[in-house]
Amino acid sequence: MATTTASAGGRLPLLDGVRRQTDYWAVVYRRTWRGTVVTSFLAPLLYVLAMGVLLGGFIDGDPTVLEGATSYFDFVVPGLIAAHAMQTAVGETTYPVMAMVKWQRIYDSMLATPLGCRDLVAAHLSFVLFRLATTCGVYTLVLAPFGVYGSWWGPFAAFACQLLVGMAFAVWVYGFSARLDSEEGFGLLFRLGVFPLFLFSGAFFPVSNLGTVGAWVARVTPLWHGVNLSRMFALDHVTWWIAGVNVAVLVVLTLSGWVWAVTGLEKRLVT
């Protein structure tokens, strides 16, 4: 007989619940890591090459225009990593969630064990965090020799912020996917959500270029907060009160999104 220690309210301690699923996610990663090499590592480097090097060669490196960067390469790279964190998070919480909920029904089989919805969401999101850490980590390391970073500690702070913005997206998109009946909704999410954010949240150009109204619209998007943090820390050009606001927004989004994700899965599977 299996031993199970339940905490009050009919739940396992969350860490225990996640730990029990580590073997599952390790197997998932062993099975899929080859595919992620292209999307996670090669694609971003091609972006850096195309945008940072080839396009950037035509752009003047004026720090007053480029938010403190002395070259377009330095400007665009930290933003690209943050935007890529968003894309990785969305990628890991759309089709994979739909598959676990609906197509393969892996979650159903997990819920027949002592695990509960909270445990499943936490383990899935831990895997997303791992994917974000490896992707952004490799990205950050590869760029180190190119002199992007303005201080030794900047890249570490930027890295933490990239994980944070990734998780802010992961929780909300997870909750969306858990509630979605058909995968057609993902097309909408990518076209109307992810793609415009990717282009207009300040990764590729200073949001001040969008005009007064446009700039403020861009500044309320979650991705901008991540892009801004990533860039400020990478370039060591930090305005601390803005950084504080950026972090606060992303933390609040992540915490509220966690509730949205768990309730989404409960509504879907615990009927």
Added chain:
Amino acid sequence: MISARGLRKSFGAPGAEFEAVKGIDVEVQRGEAFGFLGPNGAGKSSTMRMIAAVSPISGGELRILGMDPAVDGPAIRGRLGVCPQEDTLDTDLNVRDNLYIYGRYFGLPKAEVNARVDELLDFVQLTDKADSKVESLSGGMKRRLTIARSLVNRPDVLLLDEPTTGLDPQARHVLWDRLFRLKQSGVTLVITTHYMDEAEQLCDRLVVMDRGVIVAEGSPLELIRQHSTREVAELRFGVAEQGETHDALAEKVEDLGDRVEVLPDRLLVYSDDGDGVIAHVHERGLQPVATLVRRSTLEDVFLRLTGRTLVD
């Protein structure tokens, strides 16, 4: 092991609710094989999901292994084995990994799970398939793997929802044999099925469910004795030749048995002497194209209780 009083389950928004289980009382004893028999939509699966401590109850009282599923969900689920109606195996993993990973969800140490996996593969006769992908298995093998998976935590109670639906006859018999062995070893089995032969083969005791309520309860034999005759004479008439409706024909044989059921393709005459019924039918000048005398089954019990057949 399981005790339900006035157990209810409804779905949907308040006001527009659909009540799938409408207040049932069930007691399952240690070591018995207990069945829920009924057609699709009778409320069997909803009941099973509540017993599995996955689906919250809408009303009444439910105790599983002496615990309340609303409070002790994980502890209850840790001692149950669940074999769902549809296989929820991970088709991308091999057979062994499916079992191993599942064992880990119960918090079992790696070494213990590994030993258990070997035992279970042997028990469900899949040892030589241990390294195969699940996708390559036949339907019967997948079912056996699902059952092995549900046993990984050495459960006190094994819940089987329609365990042999969709399997060919040979695969069903192999599965029944394994379930029978489990029962012998003392595992309490709770089975839902819409196959009366399955219920008769496996269940010590069962309830017949229809439209969310229990319409009868007892051992298969008791139920047949109470609600049917010892034998049934089946009369199949060629519709065109007779030129008479089944209802009209039924009137002509009504007095030959305890009662007559009219099915779309045949008449069932319930009597303790089936051969006698057939002889009388012929004496009356009626010429069925085919006749059959068989003993009563749970299907007949169900027909009697609900006026409908189990498989619509």
